[in-house]
Structure formats: C-alpha cells, structure tokens
Amino acid sequence: xxxxxTVFFCTECGAEFSKWAGQCSACKAWNSIxxxxxxxxxxxxxVPFRKNDPVPLGKISAEDEKRTETxxxxxxxxxxxxxxxxxxxxxxxxxGIGKSTLLLxxxxxxxxxxxxxxxxxxxxxxxxxxxxxxxxxxFGDNMLFLAENDMDNIRExxxxxxxxxxVIDSIxxxxxxxxxxxxxxxxxxxxxxxxxxxxxxxxxxxxxVVGHVTKEGxxxxxxxxxxxxxxxxxxxxxxxxxYRILRSVKNRFGSTNExxxxxxxxxxxxxxxxxxxxxxxxxxxxxxxxIVAVTLEGTRPILVEVQALVCRTSxxxxxxxxxxxxxxxxxxxxxxxxxxxxxxxxxxxxxxxVAGGMKVTEPAIDMGIVLSVISGYANQTLPxxxxxxxxxxxxxxxxxxxxxxxxVKEAAKLGYHTCIMPKCDADKLDKNxxxxxxxxxxxxxxxLKKLLAES
Numbered sequence: 375x376x377x378x379x380t381v382f383f384c385t386e387c388g389a390e391f392s393k394w395a396g397q398c399s400a401c402k403a404w405n406s407i408x409x410x411x412x413x414x415x416x417x418x419x420x421v422p423f424r425k426n427d428p429v430p431l432g433k434i435s436a437e438d439e440k441r442t443e444t445x446x447x448x449x450x451x452x453x454x455x456x457x458x459x460x461x462x463x464x465x466x467x468x469x470g471i472g473k474s475t476l477l478l479x480x481x482x483x484x485x486x487x488x489x490x491x492x493x494x495x496x497x498x499x500x501x502x503x504x505x506x507x508x509x510x511x512x513f514g515d516n517m518l519f520l521a522e523n524d525m526d527n528i529r530e531x532x533x534x535x536x537x538x539x540x541v542i543d544s545i546x547x548x549x550x551x552x553x554x555x556x557x558x559x560x561x562x563x564x565x566x567x568x569x570x571x572x573x574x575x576x577x578x579x580x581x582x583v584v585g586h587v588t589k590e591g592x593x594x595x596x597x598x599x600x601x602x603x604x605x606x607x608x609x610x611x612x613x614x615x616x617y618r619i620l621r622s623v624k625n626r627f628g629s630t631n632e633x634x635x636x637x638x639x640x641x642x643x644x645x646x647x648x649x650x651x652x653x654x655x656x657x658x659x660x661x662x663x664x665i666v667a668v669t670l671e672g673t674r675p676i677l678v679e680v681q682a683l684v685c686r687t688s689x690x691x692x693x694x695x696x697x698x699x700x701x702x703x704x705x706x707x708x709x710x711x712x713x714x715x716x717x718x719x720x721x722x723x724x725x726x727x728v729a730g731g732m733k734v735t736e737p738a739i740d741m742g743i744v745l746s747v748i749s750g751y752a753n754q755t756l757p758x759x760x761x762x763x764x765x766x767x768x769x770x771x772x773x774x775x776x777x778x779x780x781x782v783k784e785a786a787k788l789g790y791h792t793c794i795m796p797k798c799d800a801d802k803l804d805k806n807x808x809x810x811x812x813x814x815x816x817x818x819x820x821x822l823k824k825l826l827a828e829s
C-alpha cells in the first residue's frame with residue numbers, strides 16, 4: 375500500500391510546504407510550520423450555477439448599483455456610499471482592534487430597518503456574542519445568530535434563510551468537511567472563499583468575511599483571497615488609544631482613497647465626524663517642538679500635532695525614534711536640516727511623535743517634521759494657531775502637495791490664523807479660500823529658519 379503523503383503548512387499565514395522548516399518563507403514566522411495529512415478532496419458544498427446567455431454590451435444596463443446604507447456614515451464613506459447587494463467584503467485587522475464589534479453594530483442597524491441579517495461566529499459561543507451585544511444595545515428578532523464551523527451546515531442555513539446580509543467571523547476558523555486539510559490552510563480558505571463568492575453573486579447576498587492578519591499586518595492566508603473578494607477593508611489603530619481607522623485598500627464599487635475614523639468606547643465604536651478636533655484635544659499652546667500639520671487621508675483633510683524632542687546624546691550613536699510616521703522619512707529630513715541649515719543634529723537624540731495615535735505616511739507631513747525639529751533644536755516657539763504642510767526634497771526645496779486649498783479651508787475652519795505652505799501652492803490659492811487666514815509661502819528650508827527667527 376502506498377503511504378499517505380503529508381504536507382506542512384504555516385499556522386500563521388497558511389502557506390503550504392513539502393517539508394518542514396524552522397521559518398516560514400512567506401510570512402517569516404518562526405516555529406509556525408506543522409505537519410498535516412495530504413488533503414483528499416471529496417464533495418464540497420456548492421451553489422447551483424445559473425445558466426446565462428451572452429448579452430451585447432450595448433444592452434447591459436449602466437445604472438448605478440443599488441446600495442444599502444449601514445447606518446454608520448464612516449463605514450458608508452469607506453464602502454463608497456453603502457453596501458452593494460451580492461458583494462463579498464473582507465474585513466481584517468489586528469486581534470482585539472474591533473472588527474467583530476464594527477460588524478455587529480452594522481448588523482444591528484440593518485436589522486432595525488427590517489433587513490434580514492445572519493451572523494455566523496466560528497470563534498465565539500453564542501453566550502460570548504451575547505455578552506458583547508449587550509454593550510452595543512438591544513437586537514431585534516430580524517437578526518439571527520449561529521455558532522458553527524462546519525460550512526456544510528452554514529450552507530444549508532444560508533440557502534434556507536437567504537438573508538440580505540451575512541457575516542462570517544472568521545474565515546480562518548471555518549472548515550469544509552470534504553477536505554482533509556485543517557482549518558486556516560490554503561486549501562480550506564480558497565475553497566470556502568470560492569463558495570461564498572458564488573453564493574453572493576448567485577443569491578444576491580452581501581457577505582462580510584472577517585480575516586486574521588499576520589505579524590507583518592497582511593491578511594493571513596493565500597494572496598488569492600484578496601483578489602477574489604470585491605472589497606478589502608483594514609481596521610487599524612493602536613490598542614492603547616481609543617481611535618480606530620477603517621481603510622479600504624481594494625473596492626470594486628468605490629474609491630480606495632477614503633477612510634473612516636472611529637473611537638472605541640465602552641458601549642462600542644463611536645463615529646468621529648471631526649477627527650481634527652479630536653486629534654488636537656489637549657494640545658499645549660506656545661511650546662517649542664510642537665506644530666500642527668495638515669495631512670490628507672483620501673479626500674478628508676485632518677490636522678495632527680507633530681512633536682519633536684531634540685537633546686544632546688550620551689551615546690556614541692544618537693538615537694532616532696519616530697512614532698506615527700515613517701522613521702526613514704524622518705531620517706531624511708534630519709539629514710536635509712544638517713546639510714542645508716548646518717544644524718548639529720549628529721550629536722543629538724531626536725524623537726518625533728504624531729500625537730493622537732494616528733499614522734501619517736504622506737509626504738506633506740515633511741513640513742511638520744522639519745518645523746518641529748528646528749523649533750525643538752533652537753528651543754523657540756512658533757506663533758500660536760499656526761498650521762503647516764508641504765513636501766521637502768533632498769535639496770531643501772519645499773514642493774507642491776495635492777488639495778492645498780482643501781487643507782487651508784480645514785485649518786481656517788478650526789480657527790487657525792496662519793498657514794505655512796509651499797510657495798507654488800500659495801500663489802495658486804483663490805482669494806476667497808485664503809480669506810481670514812494668513813498665508814506664508816516658502817520655497818526652501820532656509821525660509822523656514824528665517825521665519826522661526828522672526829517669530
């Protein structure tokens with residue numbers, strides 16, 4: 375008799391290998407590869423294919439797809455205006471970040487409008503789901519719960535109930551009994567996702583799938599998972615702060631440039647309609663090393679406080695630490711300041727922080743980093759109610775950034791009197807946009823040093 379072949383798979387990302395290794399080559403996790411029997415494919419659950427005839431392109435309706443609002447404006451913004459019937463949405467994020475809470479609140483809002491919802495939990499018992507639901511509020515009888523991992527049983531319930539919205543929490547815990555591979559393996563995830571995709575398209579059921587992430591922050595499982603679904607949402611945030619950001623990295627029915635901002639409270643997630651005011655709450659006035667930068671997340675301008683602490687080092691190699699922004703970007707700005715302005719930063723420890731727990735990666739944050747470092751190094755304060763934005767190049771030039779007028783309007787709306795920005799953008803500003811706020815255009819970092827000396 376031939377021996378049963380075995381395979382090895384990574385418990386972190388689901389990658390499969392022909393032999394054991396100490397480190398997974400896909401997600402770089404150590405001691406995560408375990409042995410499992412080679413899967414023997416049997417009958418898997420299926421959805422009957424509908425026979426469709428070819429249609430000329432001119433006879434296809436180009437009307438907008440029907441959307442259903444979720445009752446959460448921030449979630450609707452990220453989805454492109456609401457959920458689309460028959461779409462498959464993948465929601466991922468770090469453990470405990472609030473993925474299940476977000477979807478549970480969405481389901482509650484939908485059920486209150488008599489929209490049938492089916493919530494399947496593969497990680498928690500019904501009692502555990504009930505305890506979390508009690509914090510959110512009362513749920514009606516139009517929302518059904520099921521604690522199950524067997525996709526055969528889930529398929530039967532989905533085909534009989536045929537809800538408008540279904541939530542699978544999470545896909546890594548679901549199992550197709552027709553496959554011998556363990557839950558979370560590549561084979562299981564591909565087959566289950568393929569089944570859910572056909573179910574969503576054939577039965578016009580909107581399916582939300584919760585996915586785990588690896589240590590690097592990517593979705594656990596095969597990369598094909600993100601290609602198969604219609605929308606991929608990432609729920610980001612620091613568990614030590616209440617703020618959470620919902621970001622879309624793929625959306626077939628809307629833009630991927632929008633974000634939603636939430637605050638995790640005792641009774642669930644609260645929408646933050648004005649993130650700038652929340653990010654600047656508690657900001658000190660007239661302190662060296664502090665400046666307000668105007669960043670852009672999608673089409674939404676957000677004001678954040680950039681802080682810099684510059685002090686003489688007691689080590690052979692000075693320390694460089696960045697929180698909320700890219701460390702390499704900060705090192706570039708420090709090199710520019712030392713070369714172009716002659717600041718003695720090589721003998722100083724430099725710490726840069728974007729207060730509020732938000733992560734900013736766009737180049738327009740360069741102006742905030744440069745101004746805060748210059749201010750902290752010289753121990754001089756900037757004028758009160760001053761905001762800044764702009765990209766800084768290696769030559770020391772201040773370059774243009776997109777949506778400058780929108781950034782200025784947001785700063786003026788929050789009561790800021792002065793805005794430091796690239797000169798090329800300042801020259802293009804409309805007079806009505808700049809009314810009520812002083813615009814200072816700068817062309818290089820030397821102008822910033824002079825401006826700080828005059829203040």
